[in-house]
Amino acid sequence: MARKPADQSVHRDDILRAAAEVLQRSGYEAATMKEIAAAVNLTAASLYHHFRNKDTLLLAVLELGLDVAIRKIEPIAASDLPSDQKLRQMICVHVVGLTENTAVGAAMVFEIRALMQVKAPPKSASAEDRAAYADFVARREAFFKQRDHFEDVFRVVVREGVERGTFRPLDVPIFVKTLLGAHNWVGVWYRPDGRLNGAQIAEMIADTMLKGVLA
Amino acid sequence: MARKPADQSVHRDDILRAAAEVLQRSGYEAATMKEIAAAVNLTAASLYHHFRNKDTLLLAVLELGLDVAIRKIEPIAASDLPSDQKLRQMICVHVVGLTENTAVGAAMVFEIRALMQVKAPPKSASAEDRAAYADFVARREAFFKQRDHFEDVFRVVVREGVERGTFRPLDVPIFVKTLLGAHNWVGVWYRPDGRLNGAQIAEMIADTMLKGVLA
DNA sequence: TCTATAATCGAACGTAGATTCGATTAATTT
């Protein structure tokens, strides 16, 4: 076999989605390129046509997941709803998003460490390899900036609510960490065949956290 | 070198504590036996005198962490405090515990998957290896039972509070997952040199969650 | 003091997995 006919050809996003599922099952280090490739009916060698290496593939998965999450909450934060309704809707869309794609959600929680652990190539490496690593580091830093931005969108909304007296006075960063911890954990324990669906779970979490923050 | 003099000799618990730190930094798959051994000034080979293999070492770390956590919350749950004070104290001791030993806390969050992924030895394995695996599986199941028990201690306290009318009517399992998600996340972001100490963080989380659950 | 056991090490083994390379075929462009 060589190149597949166009209708069977695999594209970048197919690989990312499949990779996220493999990562969820196995974790980054245990996941093999072969395993990821098999999930889209390719061989390991073929993956290298789409991604420079395993690290870059991981980064691409995380970038995708974060972008999706940010695109969901940002318009709500920018709307002119009252603070409490803003926060409730942000919680709900984020939690529902996590239940709809637990693979990417779990990757965002579990694989950040692997991303940080990526080690520089040895000094003996080719100039091309060193350039590729520099690229990787730059993209990774941008990713972490985006991640902080995501958290900041929540902080801004909560701070606004406190200033307007809708929310009680509290430590905004800690409250947001508390909230996001609760969210992230959903991606770990949620099962599509469970007792409740994503929307129901999201409402319950929102009820608790809103009661916890209201003045 | 061979056996070290008694005062430099390394004991099981030293290894477990060091292993937890290595796991926190690297994750189970990326952590090498050499790296763990180096953290207690041993060679990789020496670890095999204390633990049958890497999987068993991981399990021992997790067992230790869970035992510590359970021993902290159980007496509070068994006390005759009112429900809200019980829950508040349980939250506080657990969160403070996580900040005091982030390594074990992080392992409990991140390495469970590695524990589940441990694969059976091939049929070609020795009888001894197969027996060892059976032992491992039994211990692992006991661990998961304990883990569910830990969560159940929280559920019982919350349910009691709901029944007595101290807490509002809510979905107890979901509330407890929400709570524990917030807790677990502390072990991920907490830094000993941060703005707040463990007790302060614990109080803030308790404030939010108590407000969220009170009738 | 003699023996058995505990704790340690260096070296060697086997294997699995990331990555590379050259070849091969499909699609696209000229």
Next chain:
DNA sequence: AAATTAATCGAATCTACGTTCGATTATAGA
């Protein structure tokens, strides 16, 4: 239709790591 580029594969390479083994020294018990 010729030439170029895209997508794929099998096979080979290289390395790192878990684990085993035999030897060596400390400690504890008789």
